[in-house]
Amino acid sequence: MGVNLRDLLIRREIALSDLSGKIIAIDAFNILFQFLSSIRTSDGQLLMDSKGHVTSHLIGVFSRVSRLLVEGITPVFVFDGKPPVLKHEERQKRREQKAEAQRKYEEAVEAGDAEAMKKFASRTSYLSAEMIADAKQVLRLLGVAVVQAPGEGEAQAAVLASQNRVWAVGSQDYDSLLYGTPRLVQNLSIAGKRKKMGKLGTVTVKPLCIDLEENLKKLGVSREQLIVVAMLVGTDYVPGGIKGLGPKKALKLVQESSSIDEVFKAVNWDEHVDVKWTEVFELFVAPNVESPVEIVTPPFCPKELREFLVCDRSFSEQRVDKTLNELSAVRKKKEQSSLDSFL
Secondary structure, three states: OOOOOOOHOOOOEEOHHOOOOOOOEEEEHHHHHHHHHOOOOOOOEEEEEOOOEOOOOOOOOOHHHHHHHOOOOOOEEEEOOOOOOHHHHHHHHHHHHHHHHHHHHHHHHHHHHHHHEEEEEEEEOOOHHHHHHHHHHHHHOOOOOEEEOOHHHHHHHHHHHHHOOEEEEEEEOOOHHHHHOEEEEOOOOOOEEEOOOOOOOOOOOOOOOEEEHHHHHHHHOOHHHHHHHHHHHOOEEEEEEEEOOOHHHHHHHHHHHOOOHHHHHHHOOOOOOOOOOHHHHHHHOOOOOOOOOOOOOOOOHHHHHHHHHHHHHHHHHHHHHHHHHHHHHHHHHHHHHHHHOOO
């Protein structure tokens, strides 16, 4: 879910080509859930191979990551570890929402309502251990580094960015800004021409870049104060936040208060929320991350990748070969360019 700060922030359109030569730490679970929600059959079912293995997310990983690599972008996928205890309530809420979506999907099936079937099926997405393992396998064979975070993947990715190990974090959520990434890039997984929802025609979706320092100056707050704004609005740790406080009202309150403690006293935090505000605040300023973390880039293995996708997961041989040939050509050109520069 993440925190809703969209109305407060400056988001600048960029092109994928603007990210060429840059390393982007991608929130793996965020992008995988996007693929699971969007890559489905016309009636909302996940795509699977002949053995029943889910392939929707693998199609997204292979096609989208390949495009990033062709564009000269180096992705580093950061996977979630164990979630904080305070996130259990949000996880339970999501399970209940998925169960409700499943019920409505089954009703749509009985009614023969294809549009409703696809709508509610997309809300039942989950990641099994096998699906995560398959995604990591495809990434490694593509030559993409995989980092396993001890806690929240976005927090680990943000630390990599704040240490200048990567240029930015790639995610649809805004939480990585609270964790301190200097830049957040959105729409990496959906950039390009896309069909309009429920309408004919297409719409062009471009990547968006959010600069943390630029936005802090515009809002007149520190990162710590932005965290407070997010907490008042609602985060994964305290989903409801303070009732009646939207982003703009929360920002005004923070701007006009002389201290963080004053803010929480003004909204009677202890009366509305069961957990102390300091516990939530600490999760953002001192998250459970590994530092320093080793980023190991594996070799590109086209033959093994082809065997896994085509033979093990029933991908189209023609499409896989076309993409692999393109990736091989790009890598060969890059290696030749490096050799020419050396000579």
